[in-house]
Amino acid sequence: MQIQTLLQYQSPLGVPVEIKKQTFNCARSAAGRPVKKISFVAGLHGDEWEGLYICHLLSRYLQDLKTTHAESFLGEINIYPAANPQAVCEGTRLTPFFSVDANRSFGAGGADSLPEYVASDLFEDIRSSSDLAVDIHASNQRLLELPQIRIVEEFDLSLTPLASECNVDLVWVHPMAGVFRSTLAYNLNKARVPALVVETGICLRIHPEFCRQVFLGLVHLMRHVGILKGDDSLEFSVKKPRVVYPREVGSLQAKKSGLFVHQMKLGQNVQEGEKAGEIIDPIQGRVLEEVRFPFSGMLFTVCENPVVYEGAPLARAALDQPAGK
Amino acid sequence: MKKQILSLTTPLGQSVPLYKNVWGSTKKGKSLSIVGGLRGNQFNGMRLLARLSGFLDAVEKGEAAGFEISGSVQIIPLGNLFAVQSGTRNWTFDNLNFDLAFPGYDQGEPTDRIAHCLYRHTFESDFALAVHSYDARYQELAHARLFHGDRKARKLADGLGLRAVREIRETSVSELQLISQWRERGVAALMLCPGETGTLDTGLCENLFGKLVDLMIGAGVLNSANRTPEKTEVSFYSPKEEVELKSSYAGLFIPERSVGDELRAGDKLGEIRDIYSGEILEEITAPGEGLLVGLRVYPLVYQSETLATLVAKKSRWPFSF
Numbered sequence: 001m002q003i004q005t006l007l008q009y010q011s012p013l014g015v016p017v018e019i020k021k022q023t024f025n026c027a028r029s030a031a032g033r034p035v036k037k038i039s040f041v042a043g044l045h046g047d048e049w050e051g052l053y054i055c056h057l058l059s060r061y062l063q064d065l066k067t068t069h070a071e072s073f074l075g076e077i078n079i080y081p082a083a084n085p086q087a088v089c090e091g092t093r094l095t096p097f098f099s100v101d102a103n104r105s106f107g108a109g110g111a112d113s114l115p116e117y118v119a120s121d122l123f124e125d126i127r128s129s130s131d132l133a134v135d136i137h138a139s140n141q142r143l144l145e146l147p148q149i150r151i152v153e154e155f156d157l158s159l160t161p162l163a164s165e166c167n168v169d170l171v172w173v174h175p176m177a178g179v180f181r182s183t184l185a186y187n188l189n190k191a192r193v194p195a196l197v198v199e200t201g202i203c204l205r206i207h208p209e210f211c212r213q214v215f216l217g218l219v220h221l222m223r224h225v226g227i228l229k230g231d232d233s234l235e236f237s238v239k240k241p242r243v244v245y246p247r248e249v250g251s252l253q254a255k256k257s258g259l260f261v262h263q264m265k266l267g268q269n270v271q272e273g274e275k276a277g278e279i280i281d282p283i284q285g286r287v288l289e290e291v292r293f294p295f296s297g298m299l300f301t302v303c304e305n306p307v308v309y310e311g312a313p314l315a316r317a318a319l320d321q322p323a324g325k
Numbered sequence: 326m327k328k329q330i331l332s333l334t335t336p337l338g339q340s341v342p343l344y345k346n347v348w349g350s351t352k353k354g355k356s357l358s359i360v361g362g363l364r365g366n367q368f369n370g371m372r373l374l375a376r377l378s379g380f381l382d383a384v385e386k387g388e389a390a391g392f393e394i395s396g397s398v399q400i401i402p403l404g405n406l407f408a409v410q411s412g413t414r415n416w417t418f419d420n421l422n423f424d425l426a427f428p429g430y431d432q433g434e435p436t437d438r439i440a441h442c443l444y445r446h447t448f449e450s451d452f453a454l455a456v457h458s459y460d461a462r463y464q465e466l467a468h469a470r471l472f473h474g475d476r477k478a479r480k481l482a483d484g485l486g487l488r489a490v491r492e493i494r495e496t497s498v499s500e501l502q503l504i505s506q507w508r509e510r511g512v513a514a515l516m517l518c519p520g521e522t523g524t525l526d527t528g529l530c531e532n533l534f535g536k537l538v539d540l541m542i543g544a545g546v547l548n549s550a551n552r553t554p555e556k557t558e559v560s561f562y563s564p565k566e567e568v569e570l571k572s573s574y575a576g577l578f579i580p581e582r583s584v585g586d587e588l589r590a591g592d593k594l595g596e597i598r599d600i601y602s603g604e605i606l607e608e609i610t611a612p613g614e615g616l617l618v619g620l621r622v623y624p625l626v627y628q629s630e631t632l633a634t635l636v637a638k639k640s641r642w643p644f645s646f
Contacts, residue, residue: 009575010627012575012600101422104422108496113631114629114630178500178501181500182496182497257334284338307418308336311433311435312434
């Protein structure tokens with residue numbers, strides 16, 4: 001394994017800020033011959049640590065494999081475990097000092113600020129190092145997510161077959177929104193590098209069981225696309241995800257602002273009309289809303305932060321029946 | 326007249342209203358919408374819109390001799406309510422860049438709802454202005470911004486009479502801005518950048534107030550028997566007519582000029598010093614003649630950060646950037 005610094009800039013203290021990547025080569029690529037390349041990116045949002053741990057699991061496995069089964073490597077594997085190192089060190093979604101969302105800085109077409117310049121160089125490095133990329137995220141500070149892959153509708157045909165090999169519970173094909181245009185994955189897909197977006201767990205925490213599930217899925221993906229050969233050191237069965245389209249996703253939103261108290265569990269099958277929890281008024285001691293599911297389905301997102309405003313997402317589910325039927 | 330256009334409830338049950346001020350009637354003449362407070366620390370914009378609202382109230386009551394509202398004007402002075410309340414650039418609860426939340430969503434969370442409400446109340450206007458300054462780490466010349474090639478907006482900017490108008494590129498990010506959404510709907514839309522963020526410059530606000538009155542007269546939403554809009558030479562700068570000077574070193578940047586300065590090639594703008602030794606690491610000089618429109622005032626700088634922005638008509642640059 002090689003660790004390279006792909007980008008470096010100095011902080012006011014004189015300490016360099018460095019973005020590093022690990023590269024695992026195979027004999028063929030070491031000989032300068034073309035091979036398939038895959039990249040794993042984590043830590044664009046510095047408070048999403050599930051991805052860092054998944055990258056760690058990948059790195060440890062690949063380092064062991066290199067020692068024991070070097071012949072298993074058929075392609076090049078690049079891991080960017082902390083793509084936004086300053087934000088990771090401070091545990092913040094936004095890049096500190098600049099208050100910029102690194103995953104809304106791609107494709108701007110210019111490099112007017114340091115974060116845009118970093119995004120531009122990082123993008124170019126990933127694009128040139130990948131035939132396939134996986135960008136790993138952990139939702140936000142409020143929502144806990146079952147391991148899933150999200151795909152913008154226009155890339156459904158090319159990405160869904162790949163996403164289905166990743167051992168996740170769900171593949172969510174969703175409509176395009178303007179906000180995606182400045183993300184890493186969207187721009188990679190536009191540049192003809194298939195890029196999957198993993199969402200798993202929640203910010204500021206590590207869920208080892210989810211991370212292990214995604215890690216195994218990514219190993220399987222590498223085997224599936226011919227970058228790794230199967231080996232006897234890691235055998236496992238792969239879960240086939242449920243693929244859901246926009247009409248097959250139900251959303252439960254708060255009708256009142258208050259504290260949301262619930263007993264929902266990820267993966268739980270719920271029935272329409274069943275109680276999801278209560279929104280309470282902590283000052284008056286009243287229940288403002290008895291929250292009930294407006295759908296039947298399997299929960300893949302639940303709200304973990306109890307402070308909610310009207311309109312806040314409380315849960316999402318893969319519906320038993322598509323909406324409108 | 327002050328009208329509530331949205332009410333949001335906090336988790337502790339308190340109502341937080343969003344207001345707009347309206348004058349005149351949309352049934353006659355042209356309409357102008359002005360939105361401010363997209364961030365919680367844009368005090369020049371807040372002062373400017375409060376001053377303008379007071380003036381328009383006086384016009385409506387007949388207390389401003391010679392002025393009459395001939396179309397309709399609405400001002401939403403504080404858009405990003407919760408950020409204003411917390412005194413921060415973004416609302417700390419969601420940390421979203423409110424300027425990139427448009428067109429919003431009326432069933433979403435507070436930021437989505439406010440953005441949608443602002444959009445819904447303004448997109449049918451003939452003219453629209455977003456009063457919005459950028460990064461608190463930069464001193465900015467009061468100027469207008471519009472999307473490169475937007476003719477309607479250029480005409481409006483001409484009526485505003487500010488010395489510099491920057492034409493910006495439309496990008497995947499900017500399409501989520503309010504002025505981009507207005508433009509999509511055919512509104513002649515500008516961004517008015519009223520100087521530095523995080524400070525209050527009452528003299529500048531008074532000057533900009535006069536410019537906005539002139540713009541309203543020029544746009545036909547305000548009549549004046551006595552006032553003739555001041556003629557100012559307005560320069561429009563395309564993206565190619567801007568140059569950003571970046572730091573080659575990290576350290577303390579000490580500026581020696583101010584925005585609005587006309588620079589010549591070789592003029593020193595400031596220097597970067599090592600924080601430990603005080604040694605000069607780099608002197609920043611103008612590569613050609615130009616107008617200084619942006620200058621770093623927050624002294625700590627990373628390597629490769631923008632320290633200054635100069636604009637000049639292309640014919641005046643000695644070489645291309």
